[in-house]
Amino acid sequence: MISIPILDRLSFRDYQGLIFTVLFFAIETVIRIIVILLPKFVINGIDAFIESAFPWLTSSERKPRVSPLEKAESFEQIIRFWRKYAYEQHVVRTQDDYFLCVHRIPYKEIITSDKYNDKNNQRKNRMEKNIEIMDNLDQFIKTKAHRPPTKNGNRPVVLLYHGFLMSSEVWVCNTDEHRNLPFVLSEQGYDVWLGNSRGNKYSQNHQSLSPANTAFWNFSLNEFAMYDLPDVVDYILEQTGASSLTYIGFSQGTAQAFAGLSVNPRLCKKVNLFIAMAPATTPKGLHHPMIDAFVKATPSVVYLLFGRKTPLKLALFWQRIISPPLFVKVIDGCVNFLFGWTGRNMTAEQKLVSYQHLYSLTSVKSLVHWFQIIRTGRFQMYDEVPSRIPYHSPNVVRDHIPPKFPTKQISTPIAVFYGNSDSLVQFDVLVADLPPLAYVKAIESWEHLDFLWGKDIEHLLYPDILKLLRHFNAQTDEKNHQLEPERETDMYTE
Numbered sequence: 506m507i508s509i510p511i512l513d514r515l516s517f518r519d520y521q522g523l524i525f526t527v528l529f530f531a532i533e534t535v536i537r538i539i540v541i542l543l544p545k546f547v548i549n550g551i552d553a554f555i556e557s558a559f560p561w562l563t564s565s566e567r568k569p570r571v572s573p574l575e576k577a578e579s580f581e582q583i584i585r586f587w588r589k590y591a592y593e594q595h596v597v598r599t600q601d602d603y604f605l606c607v608h609r610i611p612y613k614e615i616i617t618s619d620k621y622n623d624k625n626n627q628r629k630n631r632m633e634k635n636i637e638i639m640d641n642l643d644q645f646i647k648t649k650a651h652r653p654p655t656k657n658g659n660r661p662v663v664l665l666y667h668g669f670l671m672s673s674e675v676w677v678c679n680t681d682e683h684r685n686l687p688f689v690l691s692e693q694g695y696d697v698w699l700g701n702s703r704g705n706k707y708s709q710n711h712q713s714l715s716p717a718n719t720a721f722w723n724f725s726l727n728e729f730a731m732y733d734l735p736d737v738v739d740y741i742l743e744q745t746g747a748s749s750l751t752y753i754g755f756s757q758g759t760a761q762a763f764a765g766l767s768v769n770p771r772l773c774k775k776v777n778l779f780i781a782m783a784p785a786t787t788p789k790g791l792h793h794p795m796i797d798a799f800v801k802a803t804p805s806v807v808y809l810l811f812g813r814k815t816p817l818k819l820a821l822f823w824q825r826i827i828s829p830p831l832f833v834k835v836i837d838g839c840v841n842f843l844f845g846w847t848g849r850n851m852t853a854e855q856k857l858v859s860y861q862h863l864y865s866l867t868s869v870k871s872l873v874h875w876f877q878i879i880r881t882g883r884f885q886m887y888d889e890v891p892s893r894i895p896y897h898s899p900n901v902v903r904d905h906i907p908p909k910f911p912t913k914q915i916s917t918p919i920a921v922f923y924g925n926s927d928s929l930v931q932f933d934v935l936v937a938d939l940p941p942l943a944y945v946k947a948i949e950s951w952e953h954l955d956f957l958w959g960k961d962i963e964h965l966l967y968p969d970i971l972k973l974l975r976h977f978n979a980q981t982d983e984k985n986h987q988l989e990p991e992r993e994t995d996m997y998t999e
């Protein structure tokens with residue numbers, strides 16, 4: 506064992522953990538291969554068997570009604586499901602040649618019943634005249650899709666960014682329309698944009714690299730903060746003609762903004778307000794003591810387990826195979842084991858839908874970066890050559906110390922929302938490193954994911970967000986009028 510450099514500082518307990526993990530993955534692989542080889546009807550049979558043999562595993566208090574949102578395959582399908590919201594897809598090319606897909610809900614269609622019927626009648630007449638109905642419909646959809654991007658018409662702009670191992674879908678999978686933040690914002694006249702980090706479901710393209718290459722996955726939080734964020738913000742401001750936007754991040758979405766804003770004063774000027782929900786900058790660690798000790802000992806050991814590309818790709822495989830109610834139990838079990846979350850403030854119906862849209866890919870390197878941050882307790886840049894000496898050991902001469910992100914330098918106003926039962930957030934550690942906050946709200950007994958899907962989110966969280974948006978966008982307007990009195994107003998017409 507001494508010959509493997511990463512392993513030589515592990516304790517006996519860590520070895521146990523390592524062997525346990527390797528065994529787990531080996532067994533998982535064997536089962537997965539068997540499942541692949543089995544025909545579909547056998548799998549359905551097994552599913553039915555599990556359901557009847559262990560009813561407590563799958564049936565909640567009552568059988569939840571299945572929402573079509575559960576099976577929606579993409580962000581676009583979810584938007585189309587609600588029918589009222591305009592939708593655009595944009596692609597941002599980063600300085601280092603990744604192509605990021607950005608979703609946009611530019612406005613809510615105002616459908617008065619008259620207008621709606623008129624449109625329907627027109628369409629019906631057109632169809633009756635024409636025998637090739639399908640062709641016509643196709644054409645209709647195509648011309649609709651080829652409209653130029655919407656003029657912004659001075660709507661204030663909001664950018665939402667998802668968390669670790671997620672995509673923009675997490676923002677729109679609440680089962681009640683008005684519990685979805687993008688729709689609430691759209692209703693209030695905001696121009697809503699939703700980012701997707703490099704490597705996730707929507708952003709797996711690069712000018713010269715393929716996701717099959719290790720080099721494609723060579724990115725961590727550094728790249729989210731230094732490239733993804735400023736490049737996406739620049740693109741949005743150029744498209745809309747706005748002078749600044751409001752940024753709302755969840756979890757890692759906050760971390761990348763804390764990091765990105767801290768090193769980029771010009772970016773600070775382009776963001777009029779940064780709303781941080783469930784802000785994770787220095788998570789304490791993992792709930793299970795053995796796993797926690799294990800990753801803190803040597804974050805790079807994660808590379809041994811997952812390789813250098815993307816972790817847990819096979820989770821998507823299991824998601825396809827397992828029935829949704831069972832999948833909810835599995836995810837609840839996993840996050841309870843890893844983070845101690847109970848999920849008690851989300852309804853069973855909600856979990857059925859959201860957990861189907863919870864998980865997306867990212868790089869193993871960004872996972873290692875998080876473990877480095879957890880290990881040192883510092884919100885610091887990725888360390889390519891980490892020292893194996895624990896950070897707090899006394900009397901040690903170090904050859905390098907990775908810089909902390911200088912979050913005290915951020916000039917953008919910051920509002921923080923966090924849950925009192927969120928094991929990933931250390932509020933005291935966070936504020937100690939920030940300039941004075943514009944607004945803080947702690948929500949009693951909320952955990953991490955409640956900031957996306959918690960019960961009563963529309964009363965506990967959104968009114969505060971709307972108030973903040975109104976306040977800071979009014980300030981921005983005032984400033985603009987002082988600076989550029991002749992700014993042309995571009996009225997939006999549809």
Ligand SMILES: *[C@@H]1O[C@H](CO)[C@@H](O)[C@H](O)[C@H]1NC(C)=O
Nearest residue numbers: 719720721722723724813889
């Ligand atoms: C990843 O990029 C860094 C710096 O950009 C480089 O030093 C390192 O060798 C790269 N690693 C891999 C595995 O490509």
Ligand SMILES: *[C@@H]1O[C@H](CO)[C@@H](O)[C@H](O)[C@H]1NC(C)=O
Nearest residue numbers: 849850948949950951960961
């Ligand atoms: C979350 O759930 C707990 C336990 O059911 C409950 O006591 C608490 O009031 C809930 N929190 C909120 C904010 O609804």
